[in-house]
Amino acid sequence: MNPTTPTAPELSIIVPAFNEQEGLAAFLSQLFGVLAGCSDSYEVWVIDDGSRDATWEKLRAELARYPQLHGLRFTRNFGKEAAILAGLRQVRGRAVVVMDADGQHPPALLPQMLELWRNGKAHIVAAQKANRDTDTWFARLNARMFNGLMHALTGLDLEGASDFRLLDRRVVDALLSFPEKVRFFRGMTVWTGFTTVPLAFDVAPRIAGTSQWSTGQLMRLAITAITSFSAKPLSIVFRLGLFGMLAAFLLLLQAMYSWITHAAVSGWTSMTVIVLFFGSANLLGIGVLGAYLAQIFDEIKRRPEFLVGEIVPPPAHSLR
Numbered sequence: 001m002n003p004t005t006p007t008a009p010e011l012s013i014i015v016p017a018f019n020e021q022e023g024l025a026a027f028l029s030q031l032f033g034v035l036a037g038c039s040d041s042y043e044v045w046v047i048d049d050g051s052r053d054a055t056w057e058k059l060r061a062e063l064a065r066y067p068q069l070h071g072l073r074f075t076r077n078f079g080k081e082a083a084i085l086a087g088l089r090q091v092r093g094r095a096v097v098v099m100d101a102d103g104q105h106p107p108a109l110l111p112q113m114l115e116l117w118r119n120g121k122a123h124i125v126a127a128q129k130a131n132r133d134t135d136t137w138f139a140r141l142n143a144r145m146f147n148g149l150m151h152a153l154t155g156l157d158l159e160g161a162s163d164f165r166l167l168d169r170r171v172v173d174a175l176l177s178f179p180e181k182v183r184f185f186r187g188m189t190v191w192t193g194f195t196t197v198p199l200a201f202d203v204a205p206r207i208a209g210t211s212q213w214s215t216g217q218l219m220r221l222a223i224t225a226i227t228s229f230s231a232k233p234l235s236i237v238f239r240l241g242l243f244g245m246l247a248a249f250l251l252l253l254q255a256m257y258s259w260i261t262h263a264a265v266s267g268w269t270s271m272t273v274i275v276l277f278f279g280s281a282n283l284l285g286i287g288v289l290g291a292y293l294a295q296i297f298d299e300i301k302r303r304p305e306f307l308v309g310e311i312v313p314p315p316a317h318s319l320r
């Protein structure tokens, strides 16, 4: 079905969910409470990212209550980026909002977001985290480092940015036309350059459960984000290499000089320093190359970004 046929709803909500059994029902009732008051045609897609708890069963139990609710389940955990992509492929709305399942992205912001889009002020409404009070200092430090690094390396300013955003159908279609497999939703929407209006919001505490991100996952996201948006680390390593070569050349002159003046053998310390420095510089360089190689590897494998286990209610054959 063509996404922009007249039957397309005005608004589609995409909710990636991973192990959210405790908070899901409460979140949905909040969400539908707000939706009923701000749009008369909408759909909600919860993308269950391979939860290992009862998230899917809870979701199915809610289907009878909300006719606009849909669920899609992955065969396993493919990550939030994949869940967002799956959502973007499913929904048909003329405006699409991505929001977390844990209540941290307050549904109360939706009317304002919609208003900005309806009166043509924005193709993208980007909800910006006004506070990070709900984060631990460690999470805040991580975010600060990540955003600083991203800004230095890619020029994208992601300070306060979140995945909580409204996208016009044009933006969604643009994102879906990207052939790349490795995705960083937040950065890609900024990259498209469509008119964006920021909207501040206070991050609410989680309804239930704990954050599902492990430090390892966050690190992988950071590497993905950087390697898919910037080749600067490669040129930094290259410049580092040049600098090292220059330093080595100067040291060579010094070594020659002490050999000529018979003052050699001293200099064990500088030797050690040099070996350690260039050894680690080598490893670093190889590591950076490896990160890009891995990225290219992921792209050329051409594997699907996710596999769908089940869709409820089951889509009619004529659709999609």
Ligand code: UDP
Pocket (backbone or CB within 6 Å): 015, 016, 017, 018, 019, 020, 049, 077, 078, 079, 080, 083, 099, 100, 101, 102, 104, 210, 211, 212, 213
């Ligand atoms: N999430 C997901 N897949 C994952 C991890 C998280 O779909 O592998 C979802 C999660 O259910 C939530 C959102 O992504 O709806 C944000 O996750 P979380 O609250 O754990 O992260 P934070 O709020 O700390 O950014």
Ligand code: MG
Pocket (backbone or CB within 6 Å): 100, 102, 104, 206, 211
């Ligand atoms: Mg959260």
